[in-house]
Amino acid sequence: MNTRTAKLLLAILVLFLMLTVINVVVHIFKNDYVTETAVAVSASNAVSFKGVYIRDEQTIQYDRKGVISYAVDDGGRLSAGEIAAYVYNDEKQIRINEKIAEIDAEIAVLNKIQNPGTQEVDQPAYLAGLIENAYKNIIAYKEAGDLEKLRSEKEELVIYLSTMQYVTQEILNFSDKIASLKTERHNLESQQVDPIDTIPVPNSAYFVSYTDGYENILNFSKAETLTANEIRSVTDLNTGKLNSNSIGKIINGYTWKIAGVIEDPRDYFKDGKNIKLYFPSSGNTIDAVIEKVRPAETDNPNEKIIIIECSDMSYDFVQHRVETIEIQDEEYKGIRIPREAIIVKEMEIEKHNTETDTTELVKTGVRGVYIKQGEKVTFKLIDEIFQDEDYIVSRIRPESKYVQLYDDTIVSGVSVGGELE
Known part of the structure; x- marks a missing residue:
């Protein structure tokens, strides 16, 4: 050479x-990793959609002359043969009956207010708070158009105001007022006449005083074949299918359903999943179960038709055929991890062999993140309990091999295969 x-x-x-x-x-002193601090987060899958009520309904027909007076509030339960409505010759008798009911309610309130224990329990400061809340609720219900709750809240306000007068001794007693009401009631009773007819229900069921034309269209069997277009076309009143002889309907059974079209790109909602439903129109929240989720077969591949089964029944749940409903899934609390920080790394993990009853080391791909601790980079596992488009929620676990609160997770600077760039 x-x-x-x-x-x-x-x-x-x-x-x-x-x-x-x-x-x-360069690799030792490289410090250009993009990191994000792992923080605590609460998340849930809340989905708002147009819900269509589906019930086992049967219309009640009455084709004779007369004025109908209902014997039960909407959503009330009746036994087989029990009276749903009375029939009178004119509306005068209905107004008399309504006035008597109002007087009875007022007498009951006055008796309650001057109960010997009232002055000891209801103090002015406490009552003032109740009165203030009642005023706020009345304004809220008025703006929301919830007339039923508005009426109920006004009745409560009258009770609070009257009780305040009583406990502050502005009024010594209501004996004269009660006596006057009883006299008025007696006079009204003398004008009462028996109804010319009664309308019973054929079987034990919930009663509703109106029909909307969908009673024979939206039933349980139809729920299995409803299309997205059919769901979207439903309105609160199907005028073309109304029967002039219908005076109301009964709802059989204890369950009813809601159908809707939702977007669920990650197939999160499954058959049999327990959920909560929130109804903005009434403020009610109830427990429910997803009966069926199937593709909506629309231009949007993420759309699903969802059928939900419910068992709670009240006045609020029979006032509409369609309304906006929100699915409130359970709340997940844990550590927020950006999706771009998650990698899959080949690692040896301990796995129990049931045949030999021994623990073995098995090489497999595990999901986790790289954590930057000073100049040191460490791989930690995640325990996913919730996912969204941009992040997942990892369960908070005490083991050091899992990501911890306030760890600096590396968002970029790590390759897909889990190697440092």
């Missing part, structure tokens, strides 16, 4: 060593 060749090889070797050292130094 001549001198020139030896010098050339030496130069190449020195250059290679320099490049190697530079590469090592």
